[in-house]
Amino acid sequence: MKKRIISLCIAVALAISMFAGCANKNDKKSAASSEQANAEKPVDWYLNLSWFSSKWGDDWVTQKIIKDTGFKVNVIVPPAGGENQKLTTMIASGTLPDLITLGWSDTNLNQMISAKMLTPLNKLADKYAPDFYKNADKDVLIWNTKDDGNVYGYNCYTTNPEAVKNDPNVFSNYDMWVRKDIYEAIGKPDMATTEGFLKALRDAKAKYPTVENGTLIPLGVKPFGADGDENGSLSLCRELMDFLAIPYQTSDGKIYDRYTDPEYLRWLKMFRQATQEKLIPPDDFADNGDKVCTNLQNGRYFCMIDQWTDYTGQIQTWYASNPDKAYIAIPGPKNISGAEPTLSAGSPNGWLTTVISATGKHQENAIKFMTYMLSPEATELQIAGIEGKTFTKQGDKYIITQEYKDMLAKNDVSSGVGQWAYFCTNPQSVDYIDNILPSTKLIRDWNKPYSFYNGAFEFVPFEANTPEAKNQVSLYSLWDKTLPSLLHAKSDADFDKIMSDYVAKRKTLGYDTVNAALQKQLDSNNAKIAKFAK
């Protein structure tokens, strides 16, 4: 009897709690529908960028978007340095938010596609947002069409050959810049030859052993990728190769082995000499991104080869207090025949890809939000800001306001202009205003004539656990170790020995398998580009 009473009590308790649960759900449902009535459209948007700190609704741009459209975006960013952990956890637990923005070369992208965790954009657009096709760039859609005929992601900051050549707003982000005062004090040397480059570093160090905030660092480069980045240090790999105009493919369409190009090796030997003379100080090899930023902002580098877009804030900070010691772009390394640099100015891959997950709660809102963000008015809003506040228009020309100019000079980003353009907003789609800072202009404008369409030569990573992927990982880690040891070699003869060991070892690690697979991608990329409208 007692037992029965207890079980009855439990049953009643359970039933009540169930009803309570239902009631709650109903409450939530009705709340949601009233939200819809107020035209508040929630979207969860995961940005795989731990450094991103803007909040939706805190700046002018997003406030206007909320007012105009009602999109209430819940922006999710990973904790510092935890990009892959956060994304992996969400994938493994099946809790992907509506929108996910990640690097186009992220290995997770292919995994999510093959596991059917993403909803094709075309299917959603057909159902909810036919305007998507009107707003989206046709080439980006062609480029992102997979073998199954679906488009899973949309890339931002994409570009096309026409824009690279003619659009004044499309630049390469590769540059070489020097401190103007030091450069002039050592007689504006020609740094396009190996001899000139080495001499300039020596002279700079001799004349300015210390600068305002510590010892002078004659040459700064992108931090060496200790985490298996193929590039070792981007500055001394792909960027240097681009400066030397080393081709990506041979005239008959085969992948060219850029790493063994004699011009590249000739320059690397100069950098080896510079390393030996401590003109590339050991700290360069050990510094991380934060340290590089601090050094740059303190004016400690004489010369730097890197991506200027990564440092606009630091360059501006230094410029603001030392305008006569500004960093300026000058001609960088050139190959022995004097060919013009071919500095990468983007590709159909652009920078980031945005996808819509199959498990998101607000798929309809997500595709509508994407469609809106791709529209001309949203593009103008994201890139140029609000008419009257950040710009005024004279005919087709955008004129930047004084108020916004002052904000920019103070590194004040509370306007939100340029902060949210991670979806799409092809840079050339708004013929926009020169809202660039004078400090950045000194660095940026130089490279326009040498900007080069990178088109087909960026490769999507292979699926994990395939032989190509395994081999590629080994090859990356081999180059990672090889580049520092090349630069630390005691003599040119040692350098040659390390290089020939590298080439031999590369072969045993499946270089040919990887190359064959990359060749396949190159061919398919070229075929897609041939279909482009422009």
Added chain:
Amino acid sequence: MLVFNLYPVYFAQIGFKEYNVTMGTNLSLAHWVGLSYIKEFLNSPDFSNVMINTIGISFFKLLVGFPIPIIFALLLNEIKQSRFKKFIQTVTYLPHFLSWIIVAGIMLIWLADSGLLTKALYHMHIVDDTSNMLANANYFWAISVISELWKEFGWNSIIYLAAIAGIDMELFEAARIDGAGKFRQIWNITLPSIAPTVVLMLILSISGLFGSNFDQIFVLRNAVNAPASNVIDIYVYQQSFMYNRFDYATAVGLFRSLVSAILLVGANAFARRSTGNSIF
């Protein structure tokens, strides 16, 4: 215990399956691949480098880091002035409470170009120039061993101090009456009395030979010292989070645990046979 200790063991099977994260917890989707990942690790070009670094760093940590806390505890025990003793103890414990992130942050500055430690060592003629010591693979093992010693020896001596405190004081008095000096007392009374503790600690340390301090190495390593700082833990981390090979990384991690377990049992058996002391 079920949730945190046993449930995760179920997922160890990932190491023997072709798994990717999109499968989530539904492991039945993955195909069995047997021991192929372990084989791949043993044949991988990184294997020898990773093993040498792991065992090398751990071996030196054991060689230096094991006896010093014992010696320190013995010395500390001889200090009669309790306030001074407390002071020394506090100072040596303190670093233990700092996280590796903080310690490494300080070290990155002190060991950098013209950093405090670099300069000091240069003037003592221990290093040849004042350039960044962490950008030199030859120094990495020494840096990791010494920094861990500095951080942990005070803390590690606690257990020995406790063991010493448990020794019957009458033994020392009797020895003194018999005319034994300080050294004799330590040799004949203190050390034998704490021997079981020492053996226990040694067995535990030996089982850790295949592990290295992930936190420490993760924050101190860089591209140039990679040939000396690439240890199993870092390798597993890279394979999983850099290259998304969670299955392979799990297999390597399991391999490491298995070897550690064998070392533990082996050391235990050896200790039992040679000294009569053991933990199980």
